[in-house]
Amino acid sequence: MNRRTEKEVLGDVTRMVREVIAEEWAKDVAIAMETSFAKDLELESIEFVALAEHIRAEYGKHVNLAGWLATMDLEHILSLRVGQLVEFIVRCDSLPMTE
């Protein structure tokens, strides 16, 4: 299995965030592990849903973002940083496929 490194996943997530925002300023906005989705990128919650769809299309269903979100309350979700998502994806990616 082709496991992705944290750096690769951060690159993927950065590209997907820019696609989801789809505004001029986002094309070259700096996105790092400590970037906050809500505070720094001012991502709307519906855009977070769109990002989750991109992530599923990219990595497949075994990156179960919805299941992960189910463990958090809304405030926690809104305070998420890019790095937490990246680490979650890397963690899922290192697990054996179930389907």
Place this chain on the structure above:
Amino acid sequence: MRFATDDGVELHVEELGAGPPVIMLHGLLVGNMTTWYFTAAPDLARTHRVILFDLRGHGLSERAPTGYDVDRMTGDLTSVVHRLTDEPVVLVGHSYGALIALTFALRHPDRVRKLVLIEAPLPPSRLEELRAFMYGSPDEMLEALPDALRDAFRSGRRQGARLADGIRFLARESSLLRDLSSAEDVPDEELAALGCPLLAVYGTQSSCRPVGARLERVVPGALLVELGGGHFLPLDAPRALTDVMTRFIDA
């Protein structure tokens, strides 16, 4: 995913989990699928196939200029159901989404296994958002919003600006308010004929609260639960609402 309704409006649809299908509808103006996506949906998705969609003009669905009446929006729900499942579904709706769910259940009794109405406004003129947005001052409009959204507006940040833009479109550039003002009540005898188990959930501080008592009185076997909170119960009491829905759906 995106697909078009039978009248050609593109809807944004999302699915979570696997199991018996549950379709969840949000309320108008400030609602979209995040009402459920970040509250009850992930929990229900552990044991169900949860289908969420943004109502026309809301969230990431197409900004349709017209078609916000109960009939047309029930048609949108019908398109979603037919497209995605042959099984009877559990329908969950908040506010105007509850009215759409109820209308669908009355028209297609064979397609609905259970019905959850949260803060269904009957008659629709009870809708707090509608009253505030049609007749209120800007301050009254803000007061009608849940705290989190009001804070987003006042923050001056991008999220608030986008929320305001969405509401401006719906309230000023679409037929939504006009369509709603002509919406009619569902008569008691129609409610009494509802053929599936009903859970009605209302907030103790909501102006819609008396509707819950009416549903309990009129619909045979209806289960009424009142939770601490206002009209925006999915935001005011997410944990308690998820628990009461899960118990009803799994029973």
